[in-house]
Amino acid sequence: MIRLENLTVNLKQFTLSGINLEVKRGEYFIILGPTGAGKTLLLETIAGLRRSDSGSIFIDDIDITRMEPERRKIGFVYQDYALFPHLSVRENIIFGLKCRRAHKIAIVMKLLQLAKLLNIAQLIERRPETLSGGEKQIVSLARALSTDPDVVLLDEPISALDPQQREGVQNELKDICKKLNRTFIHVTHNFEEAIALGDRIAVLSEGRLIQSGTPEEIFRHPNSEFVARFAMTRNIFAGLVTDDGYGGSIFTIDNNKLEVMTELRGQLHASIRPEDILISRDVLISSARNSIKGKITRVDDRGATLYVTVSTTTEFVCLVTRRSYEELGLSEGSEAYITFKASAVHVF
Amino acid sequence: MIKKTIKYLHQRRLTLTFLLIGLVLLLFIFIPLGKMIFSSSPSTLWNTLLDKEVRDSIWLSIYTALIATAFGLFFGVPLAYFLARHSFPGKRLVESLIDVPIVVPHIAAGIALLFVFGKSYLAGKAFDAIGIHFRDAVAGIVIAMIFVSVPFLINSAKQGFEEVDERLEKVARTLGASPWQTFFKISLPLARRSIFGGTVMMWARSISEFGAVLVLTSHPSIASILVYERLEAHGLEYALPVASVLIIITIVIFVALRYFTYRSKKQ
Amino acid sequence: MSMVTNRRILTALIVALLLMPLLNSGCSNTKTPLPVIVAGSFMGPMEDLEARFEELHPDIDVQIEGHGSIQVIRQVTELEKEADVLIVADHSLIPMMMYNTTIAGSDEPYADWYLSFATNSLGLAYTNTSAYAGEINESNWYEILTKPDVAVGIADARIDSCGYRAFMTCQLAESCYDNASIFERLFGDSFTWPITVSVEDGIQTIHVPEILEPKGDKLALRGNSVWLLFLLDSGEIDYAFEYRSVAEQLGYSFLELPPEIDLSSENYSESYGSVRVKMDFQRFGSVQPEFTGEPIIYGVTIPNNAPHPNIAAEFVNFLISAQGQAILAEDDQPPISPARADNPDALPDELKELLQ
Numbered sequence: 001m002i003r004l005e006n007l008t009v010n011l012k013q014f015t016l017s018g019i020n021l022e023v024k025r026g027e028y029f030i031i032l033g034p035t036g037a038g039k040t041l042l043l044e045t046i047a048g049l050r051r052s053d054s055g056s057i058f059i060d061d062i063d064i065t066r067m068e069p070e071r072r073k074i075g076f077v078y079q080d081y082a083l084f085p086h087l088s089v090r091e092n093i094i095f096g097l098k099c100r101r102a103h104k105i106a107i108v109m110k111l112l113q114l115a116k117l118l119n120i121a122q123l124i125e126r127r128p129e130t131l132s133g134g135e136k137q138i139v140s141l142a143r144a145l146s147t148d149p150d151v152v153l154l155d156e157p158i159s160a161l162d163p164q165q166r167e168g169v170q171n172e173l174k175d176i177c178k179k180l181n182r183t184f185i186h187v188t189h190n191f192e193e194a195i196a197l198g199d200r201i202a203v204l205s206e207g208r209l210i211q212s213g214t215p216e217e218i219f220r221h222p223n224s225e226f227v228a229r230f231a232m233t234r235n236i237f238a239g240l241v242t243d244d245g246y247g248g249s250i251f252t253i254d255n256n257k258l259e260v261m262t263e264l265r266g267q268l269h270a271s272i273r274p275e276d277i278l279i280s281r282d283v284l285i286s287s288a289r290n291s292i293k294g295k296i297t298r299v300d301d302r303g304a305t306l307y308v309t310v311s312t313t314t315e316f317v318c319l320v321t322r323r324s325y326e327e328l329g330l331s332e333g334s335e336a337y338i339t340f341k342a343s344a345v346h347v348f
Numbered sequence: 349m350i351k352k353t354i355k356y357l358h359q360r361r362l363t364l365t366f367l368l369i370g371l372v373l374l375l376f377i378f379i380p381l382g383k384m385i386f387s388s389s390p391s392t393l394w395n396t397l398l399d400k401e402v403r404d405s406i407w408l409s410i411y412t413a414l415i416a417t418a419f420g421l422f423f424g425v426p427l428a429y430f431l432a433r434h435s436f437p438g439k440r441l442v443e444s445l446i447d448v449p450i451v452v453p454h455i456a457a458g459i460a461l462l463f464v465f466g467k468s469y470l471a472g473k474a475f476d477a478i479g480i481h482f483r484d485a486v487a488g489i490v491i492a493m494i495f496v497s498v499p500f501l502i503n504s505a506k507q508g509f510e511e512v513d514e515r516l517e518k519v520a521r522t523l524g525a526s527p528w529q530t531f532f533k534i535s536l537p538l539a540r541r542s543i544f545g546g547t548v549m550m551w552a553r554s555i556s557e558f559g560a561v562l563v564l565t566s567h568p569s570i571a572s573i574l575v576y577e578r579l580e581a582h583g584l585e586y587a588l589p590v591a592s593v594l595i596i597i598t599i600v601i602f603v604a605l606r607y608f609t610y611r612s613k614k615q
Numbered sequence: 616m617s618m619v620t621n622r623r624i625l626t627a628l629i630v631a632l633l634l635m636p637l638l639n640s641g642c643s644n645t646k647t648p649l650p651v652i653v654a655g656s657f658m659g660p661m662e663d664l665e666a667r668f669e670e671l672h673p674d675i676d677v678q679i680e681g682h683g684s685i686q687v688i689r690q691v692t693e694l695e696k697e698a699d700v701l702i703v704a705d706h707s708l709i710p711m712m713m714y715n716t717t718i719a720g721s722d723e724p725y726a727d728w729y730l731s732f733a734t735n736s737l738g739l740a741y742t743n744t745s746a747y748a749g750e751i752n753e754s755n756w757y758e759i760l761t762k763p764d765v766a767v768g769i770a771d772a773r774i775d776s777c778g779y780r781a782f783m784t785c786q787l788a789e790s791c792y793d794n795a796s797i798f799e800r801l802f803g804d805s806f807t808w809p810i811t812v813s814v815e816d817g818i819q820t821i822h823v824p825e826i827l828e829p830k831g832d833k834l835a836l837r838g839n840s841v842w843l844l845f846l847l848d849s850g851e852i853d854y855a856f857e858y859r860s861v862a863e864q865l866g867y868s869f870l871e872l873p874p875e876i877d878l879s880s881e882n883y884s885e886s887y888g889s890v891r892v893k894m895d896f897q898r899f900g901s902v903q904p905e906f907t908g909e910p911i912i913y914g915v916t917i918p919n920n921a922p923h924p925n926i927a928a929e930f931v932n933f934l935i936s937a938q939g940q941a942i943l944a945e946d947d948q949p950p951i952s953p954a955r956a957d958n959p960d961a962l963p964d965e966l967k968e969l970l971q
Contacts, residue, residue: 049518069521076522082515086537096523099533147524401826459845468744468850483851484835563845566837567828580686580838581773582896584693 001025001183002046002151007055009045016041016207019055023151023200026181028174030198032188032218034226037204039187040079043153046185047074059150070099075144079156081136083128089139090124096147114142117176134165138172145180152177154186158193167264167348170196192348195219195236195269203227215269234271235316241268241347251347254313259289262347269348274319276344279308280337281328288341292316299332310338385596388589393596396589402574406594409570412486413554416493420501420550425543428505429535433514450499454559457495462563465491488564493554500553504546508539548605555598646676649926650697654684654704655841656735656777657913659864660946661702667942668933675926683775683839688712691918692725698918699927704858705776706731706914707906710957718920728961729916732935732954733943736879736911737777737784739870740844740862745853751870757788760854761800768835768843768855772823772892777840779892780878781856782821783908786812786890787876805834818889820905825896858911863947878911912951917963928965 007019016038023029033039044050046057048069056065064072084092093114097107115121118138128136137157144152157173158166174197177184188194194201195215202212203224210224219236222228239253241264251258251270260270278284283291292312300307306325308318316338320330330336357364388396396402431443449457465472465482472482482488512535520530536543558572566573571594579587653661658681665677682690684703690696692712703709706729713726739756741748747759760767770778788797798821802810808824829836835852837843843855844865854870859879862869874880878887887908894904915934917927933939940950956962 044518047518047522049521068526069518070524070526072522074522076519078515078519080515082513082519084516084520084534084538095520095525095533099520099523099525099529143519143523149522459849462845462849462851466849466851481832483846484829484832562838563842566835566842569828577771577774577838580683581771583689 001060002185003058003061004046005056005058007042007045007057008053009041009050010053011041014038014041014207016045019209021202021209021212023183023185025183026178028177028184028186028197028199030186030188030194030201031204032191032194032198032201032227033204034189036206037189038207039189039204040155042204043076043155043185043187046151047076047153048072049076073147073150075147075149075152077137077140077144077152077154077157079159081128081140083131083136083140083143085128087128088124089120089126089128089131092128092139093143093146095143100147110146114145117179118142118172132165133161134169137161137169141173141176145176145182149182151183151185154184156188157186159188159190166193173197191234192269192271192346196348234273235277236269236271237314238267238269241265248342249347251345256292256312256314258345259342260345260347261342264347271346271348272316272340272344274307274317276340277316277318278339279310279318279320279324279328279330280339281330281335283337284339286339288339290342290345291337291339293335293337296330296332296334296336299330308336310336381595384588385592388592392589393592396593402571402590402593405569405571405574405590406597408486408489408568409555409572409594410597412489412570413493413551416490416497416554417501417547417551419490419494420498421543421547424498424502424546425505425536428502428543429509429531431502432506432509432512446499446502448499449495452496454496454557455563458492458560458563461488461491461495461560465564482564484565484567486565486568489561489568489570492560492564493557496557496560497550497553501543501546501550504549505539505543508542508546509535511542512538544609548602552598552602555594646674647923647926648676648678649699649923649930650678650680651700651702651930652680652682652687652690652696652698653702654687654776654913655681655839656704656858656861657681657702657948658841659861660733660943660948663942663946664934664939667938668930671933672926672929677930683770683777684708685712685774685776691920692716695719697920697922699921699923700915700917700930701726702913702915703776704735704911704913705780705906706912706957707909708776709914709916713916713918723919725918725920726916727919728956728958729914730931730935730954730956730966731912731914732951733913734879734911734949734951735913736859736871736874736877737780737856738859738862738872738877739854740847740857740867741854741870742847742850742868744850745847745868747853748868751854753871753873754792756870756872757785757792757794757797757801763833765854766833766835766852767801768837768846768852770840770843770856771827771836771838773827773894774838775840777856777858779821779823779906780911782810782823782892783887783890783906784856784872784876784878786819786821787887787908788872790886790889791873791875802834804830806830818891820891820893822893822895825894860946860948878908881910884910913948914957924963925965928963931966 002023004019004021007016009016019042031039031042041050045052048067052065056063058064084095087095090111094107094111097110115124118141120138120142123131123135123139131139158169161169170193173184173186186197198215200213201215201218203210203218203226205224205226211218211222211227216238218227237253239251241260241262242250242252244250244259249260249262251260258270294310294312294316296308297311297315298309304322306320306322308320308330310316310318318338463469465475467473467476467481467483475481480487482491516534516538517530520534525533556572558576561570562573569577571590575587575591578590651661658679661679665679668677669675684705685708687701687703688708691698691701709726709729714724716725717723718725746765747762751759759765769781772778772782785801786798789795798812807828807830808826810824811822813820813822827836835843835846840855840857841861843852843857844867846852847855847867859869859871871877875883875886887910890908892906896904915931917924917931921927935954940952943950959967
């Protein structure tokens, strides 16, 4: 429902060139890119806060490229929340409606609806400077939603939060997107965030969109160094997390049941650092809970180290020193066992 | 006991040093003011206050300064906002030019204004057509005041606006606020402290203006000119109480202003 | 890199600016200062005298300050400034304000002698853009000044001698032109607190109220006659009552008035004396509130508390010498030759000799 055609923005020292993008209604779309890739610029251009030099922006096939921001029906959540410091939470949230001269009753109803939806009723009369980071984030989102925008743009909404708050907010965001069937375009440099949240991801690097697709597609077949480096330094899987009956958790990918340590349950992702996986020719007896037999299907020689891919029904990339590799007599095609601790699996 | 005191003071060396240095400056300001005010007896000061000519001139000073400040706000705040938000070639030059009236000797400023707003010149003639003239008229006092004091307001307001995060304005736009609504509901309220400070400065500076006003409008006389004329015509004894009364009145006004802004800060 | 260089340049500039006064004062420390306070109308010739005097005495730095004549004396008698030489445009002010006022903390009066050394005349300064500039002459000036489209400037009589002298001239005009309405038509309705003229025993006294505030647009009042010249320049006023020397020195057109009324000539002293100006207020008596019409005579004195009385005497010497008089004549300030002394016994010795 929102489509960018060949969008270009020329700044003195940076250019966004030829961005082509299409996001469906209700989709949670992630734009992933390193710092300086032009993510904020792109969002601001979509919102109409910056002029594009060429190309077009369509919402539901209406060309809004030259439309003023206040008419675009686009919500915006900045990385540092940008709550109006001189207004209370309530006044922040109803600001948009008041500017549009909505009816008093409509305003009150919308406020109640948002308070309920986002669970912020207790914050309504507070002032922004008294809120925690996570609270500010949600209020900022409430404010963006207040005018029933077609699209909500979020600029690194989670990056400034503490790790504890991150998970919670992340889930809320996805939740709201689906509940309201609103289109979310969320920009971040954090891979795990991107994979956890995105229905689809587009990768932005140096002002260009270099890849787009589902999270798996992006990570299986990265075509940018940025993503590849990440994909290579993580093993990322999607799977189901369930109880193991003993108070621990099982992460099931294909036929593999991995023992992991996490409180989360359900369809999730897991990642393991290659350096946390031990490779051996025979079964290793150790305290590590995960031990899998597979075949070496690929070796990436990096000189002092090698990235060895061991495949079962799933591929695991392991990191080995040259010396170990030679001493163990490993080679492509040979059998190997991989071992790693439950705590080495990061579930998200 | 003494040891403790010494230790206490030693640990606060910075504060103490700054306090002492600052005290020197405070005394430098307060002693001359005090001497002046107390050089006249209270009955003299009271009689001076009762003198209609004095009251009229002080009132004239206050309210022409207010008018000047009002113009300053109306024209200066938009200019300040523009400068805070936009870059353009020659911007630094413009900003420097805005500061120039502060540096220009005031009599020269008055003469410069005379040659623009005098009845023989374009601007003067234009205003004459709508019945406003500047020589020896209230309008002359006001433009002299505006000229020498508006840079304070512009600079203060500009700084205030620069300190308003542009993202707040951007968010407001996405929420549906027009540029006007954004300015009045977001930018202006957030900059109001600086604007207020600049306004008070401009008003205060206007009240004390002498040279520029002297050239344009000796009569009706604002307080600063009355002091001068009384000094010249009748001597120190006659002029000093007027200056003292003016100072006392402005001190009262300033204290009141500070008190009210402090209260609103607390809230 | 360039940020650091910028900061260095800025620091150097600031240091240089702060040091500059030290460099300057270093030079002038070797010169003896001679503070001189003069009437505003004498500033022009004073600067020429300063230049020549400093050429002759390179170790002396003449420091000039200008005010209305009454204020010149007040600088010393009330504001307790230290001056070596005082020059006023009305010689009678010196005995009036200094002979009987004692220096603070002593029995000595501020001055006990003065020299009359130059004259002047009062007339109308104007420019070629002034209304009726082409027509105005000795006979019709008072008619032209009363025309509704003519704006006139006059100095404040309470502050500047040029002011009260202008009143005198206009009052004298009545007998000169045999027209008893001149003063009334010029000034009768021009002030919020009106100026009145009373006649007693053939003496016409002009009463100046305590507050002198012009009414309407026609008359511009300024504390110093020199301020009127700005207004002339910008066309705000068409004519200003001004001293001839000032108008000529500064290049304005000048209408000379008949000697019967322009206070220039000793021949008419008696008729000048039929006019007086009285300040109608009792407030502060350092100035006796009544001035009698007399020829304009400039007076010079050395206050008794002058910091450099010897050098002061040298300067006064120079002033009344042939050289000084030549400079005065060049500047359209007719000198009195030889200078006349009031209370010659009180003169300092150096000057006594000269006047013998």
